[in-house]
Amino acid sequence: MRALSRLKLWRCAKVGARVEVRGHVYVIGGGLIEVGDDVLLDGHLVPVELHAEPGAVLVIGHGCVLEGGVSLEAQERVELGPGCRLRAFSKVMDNHFHPVVGARHVRPPSKPVKLEAGVELGERAIVLPGAWLETNVRIGPGVVIGRHVKAGVSLVGSPPHAELHDASLRDASVPEVRP
Amino acid sequence: MMVALMELVDWVGLHVPALRRARTAVAMARSHLALAGCEVGKRVLVHGTLQLERHGRVVVGDRCVFVAGPFPTAVHVGRGGTLEVGPRCYFNYGAQLEVHDSVRLGERCMFGSYVRVTDAPGAPVVVGNDVWVAHGAVINAGVTIGDGAVISAGSVVSQDVPAGMLAMGNPARLMSQQLSSPGGDHG
């Protein structure tokens, strides 16, 4: 099983110990992809996509779990810290691929994305270029976020609003909880 | 067997620049297979899997492209339904078009991965020219989207979007496209 998993990730530059791939993983782009120890890529219903363009870096930290339909796209750098959990069909990308205004086929600059340890993305959540999600941030299902989020904050809804779920990580500048 | 061979040529062509022409040729051939029974324009390219269930009319304009990916693109047209896709439209993988009455897509539109467009009887969908629908957005029945509009990633659109506007959120709100950052921001 483990040997088959490593075979499925043959296009990755580095694959850690005890990595498990269930079903299919779609690895494309030719960039640098590093998969840490004890990572689970669960593509048995829908493939997981790992996409790093030439020159880009995609890092999946130790113990991360990526459910089916998850898509990680790096044009420059996408980094997942240890223990991140990305639920079904969530997406992380460091480039918008098209500008809203101007020539639509001219690719805009990339903005690296970082998810620190223990971040959770809900189903169909979308993490946009430039996002930095600190430790233990929870992004709710369907939330679209592209900015810095402080440790311990949960974001839900559209537009996203904060709910504090980890009081031990609270500091004075955490946004107020909405009634 | 033929599909597997096409997949192999597609993959090789993707990674070996010298074989790009072969990849294009395969994609064109694939379009005729995948869109059999449809009115297909010139140089339509189907990379990867396109699942078509057709009980109505399907028109695909010249130079449309369906991109390959981890999830097939799906087109379902019910009895009496009509899907019209304008020239030079681009569909990323996982796009879903479900037609019961009428879905009309203009020219040069771009549909991101996992976009879903659904009409309903008596509630057609009309998308203008040069519209960009970003990843994961949902266009609901009865919606008209004007030329040049942008639908932000993950948005759910249930009201008309005038030309040139930016629709964002769930439910999507409308705002000026000038509210996107200069230098690259799809919203």
Added chain:
Amino acid sequence: MAEVVASRLRSWIQDTFFVEGFSDSDSFLKNRLIDSTGMMELIAFIETGFGFRAEDAELVPDNLDSIDNLVRYIARKQGGLRACAG
């Protein structure tokens, strides 16, 4: 009153987007302080915080793209609400 509104806006923007060192007249967009998804959060904040619903046609940079613009916009909306109530 305008100073109170500006202060409240600045505080929320700093806390939410982790940006500092910008003046009341600085464009959020040109200075990349807030992007379009951030604008949605800003709109929700001013609607909830200042008690009005922004019309789609009002969601333009002239109303939203700096603290000065926001203060003027909020004043107009709240003035309009008071006129209706009166």
